[in-house]
Amino acid sequence: xxxLDEYIDLIIPRGGEELIRAVVAQSKIPVIKHYKxxxxxxxxxxxxxxxxxxxxxxxxxxRPGVCNAVETLLVHKDIAREFLPRVAEKLQKxxxxxxxxxxxxxxxxxxxxxxxxxxxxxxxxxxxxxxxxENIDEAIAHIEKYGSLHTESIITNDYxxxxxxxxxxxxxxxxxxxxTRFSDGFELGLGAEIGISTTKLHAFGPMGLEELTTTKFxxxxxxxxxx
Numbered sequence: 205x206x207x208l209d210e211y212i213d214l215i216i217p218r219g220g221e222e223l224i225r226a227v228v229a230q231s232k233i234p235v236i237k238h239y240k241x242x243x244x245x246x247x248x249x250x251x252x253x254x255x256x257x258x259x260x261x262x263x264x265x266x267r268p269g270v271c272n273a274v275e276t277l278l279v280h281k282d283i284a285r286e287f288l289p290r291v292a293e294k295l296q297k298x299x300x301x302x303x304x305x306x307x308x309x310x311x312x313x314x315x316x317x318x319x320x321x322x323x324x325x326x327x328x329x330x331x332x333x334x335x336x337x338e339n340i341d342e343a344i345a346h347i348e349k350y351g352s353l354h355t356e357s358i359i360t361n362d363y364x365x366x367x368x369x370x371x372x373x374x375x376x377x378x379x380x381x382x383x384t385r386f387s388d389g390f391e392l393g394l395g396a397e398i399g400i401s402t403t404k405l406h407a408f409g410p411m412g413l414e415e416l417t418t419t420k421f422x423x424x425x426x427x428x429x430x431x
Contacts (some may be wrong), residue, residue: 206231214416216399221326236411238402240326241271241354243384246343246369248360249282255381256359257291263357263383265298269328271400272355272377272387276323276333278343284336285311300330307336323350340365344372351375353402355387376402376409 206215209232216236217227224237245263247256263274279287288311292302302308302315303322309315315334322333323346337343340358347356357379358369366380377387387410389397394412401407407415 206233209233216411218399220328236399236401236403236407238271238352238354238400240352241273241400242276242324242326242350242352243272243274243355243357243387244276244278244343244347244351245274245357245359245384246278246337246340246347247280247283247287248340248343248358248362248365249280250362250365251280251283251287251359252361252381253283253287253290256287257294259357259359259381259383260291261294261298263385264295264300264332265330266383266385268330270385271326271328272384273328274332274357274384275325275327276335276346276350278335278337278346279308280340280343281307281336281338284308288312288334288336295332298330300332302332302334304334305336308334311336324352326352340368344369347373347375354400355379355384357382357384376400 212233215227215231215233217224221240224239228235228237245260260277267273292312303318304312304315305318309317318333353375355377356373356375358366359381360366370378389410389412392410394410398411398416400410
């Protein structure tokens with residue numbers, strides 16, 4: 205099928221990274237693809253703690269085996285000592301394994317150490333990488349380095365930081381004070397979801413039926429010529 209470019213206009217593979225890469229390698233037809241969903245939540249210094257705990261829990265636990273589940277939690281250093289124990293307790297009760305940076309493990313003594321391999325990982329499981337960051341600049345830089353252009357969320361009551369995050373994070377879906385699980389065509393009002401694209405052309409992000417339509421130009425004349 206992947207060779208039938210005279211008959212098929214577009215391929216949209218649904219599955220894991222290995223499947224999608226295999227389709228891209230073999231297809232003579234354009235492919236809408238996202239290789240993986242390394243989704244982040246950044247809990248800012250001005251976050252509402254209870255809201256942040258609930259959002260992080262939902263984004264990881266509600267359905268961990270999908271591409272819009274959160275895989276890395278970034279926490280501002282100013283709230284880390286208060287926030288991390290609260291979110292860790294709820295996550296661990298649900299069976300989530302936490303893997304943290306050195307600063308995180310200085311607060312949460314009983315969690316696994318994160319390695320360099322954890323930051324770009326798409327676990328699709330009850331595993332969460334956790335990193336304490338100095339500020340929003342470090343959070344955005346981390347996402348730029350390790351993210352997959354899929355979905356990122358900031359939890360904050362600081363309007364300026366929310367706007368910086370929206371403007372500077374180069375992912376297909378960026379949220380403020382909401383779960384990454386909303387990165388879905390149906391949830392965003394696009395109708396039945398067709399797929400998610402992390403390549404910018406022709407569609408970027410969750411796709412509905414409209415993204416599969418083609419423009420056809422129809423022109424009526426009565427003898428006009430171009431000069």
